[in-house]
Amino acid sequence: LVQNYNYDPANIYVLYNAGYGYNSKIPVDYAATAANIDITMDMLADIMMEGDTLFFFATDHGGQWKMGLEPTAGAADKDEYIALWNHGAYFDDWLNAKLDAINCSRAIIVLDLCHAGGFTWDLRGEPVYVYDFGFMLPPGQSFDDWQPPDRARFAEVCAAMAAHRP
Numbered sequence: 001l002v003q004n005y006n007y008d009p010a011n012i013y014v015l016y017n018a019g020y021g022y023n024s025k026i027p028v029d030y031a032a033t034a035a036n037i038d039i040t041m042d043m044l045a046d047i048m049m050e051g052d053t054l055f056f057f058a059t060d061h062g063g064q065w066k067m068g069l070e071p072t073a074g075a076a077d078k079d080e081y082i083a084l085w086n087h088g089a090y091f092d093d094w095l096n097a098k099l100d101a102i103n104c105s106r107a108i109i110v111l112d113l114c115h116a117g118g119f120t121w122d123l124r125g126e127p128v129y130v131y132d133f134g135f136m137l138p139p140g141q142s143f144d145d146w147q148p149p150d151r152a153r154f155a156e157v158c159a160a161m162a163a164h165r166p
Contacts, residue, residue: 009027012027013029013030013040013043013044014026014027014028014029014030015028015029015030015031015032015033015036015037015040016028016031016032016085017031017032017085018031018085018086019031031085032060032084032085032088033084033085033086033088034084034088034089034090034094037084037090037094037095037098038094038098041095041098041099041101041102042098042101044102045098045101045102045103048102048103048104049103049104050103050104050105051104051105052103052104052105053104053105053106053107053108054099054102054104054106054107054108055107055108055110056095056099056107056108056109056110057110057112058082058110058111058112058113059112059113060082060083060084060112060113061083061113061114062080062081062082062083062111062114062115062116063080063081063083063089063114063115064078064079064080064081064115064118065078065079065081065089065091078118079091079092079093079118080092080115080116080118080119081115082095082111082113083113092118092119092123095109095119095123096123099123109123
């Protein structure tokens, strides 16, 4: 992101695992906990302004939990969540509330987790663009034969799009 798309490293926050990368090339700011997501989103709400683009990328397991009402009966009264380090969770309603507090021209949300499509109920509407990269097995393929797409490349493409989208 920094080398190819001129993102300022001071404007990138990485929340990962217990707060450190698996090697020294992975810069990590905080552990991936609900409290740290809240802290980071609150910091962004304080510093972002109209004209800025928020790019939020989450990759991990995802799930559903019976917590609150979703907009349709088809949603089965379940909320979706990002699975976090140490068995934590961050729910779609919580993310929506934090996004609403951020002043920006657009928000691009990329979710690489199961049940990510359910986030769209809470995160829909301009200027928010949600890209669901959750697990889907292609028709006619067994789980043993299927290879997932290149997730790192997908995230890079979405970041490039965020940098250049009008």
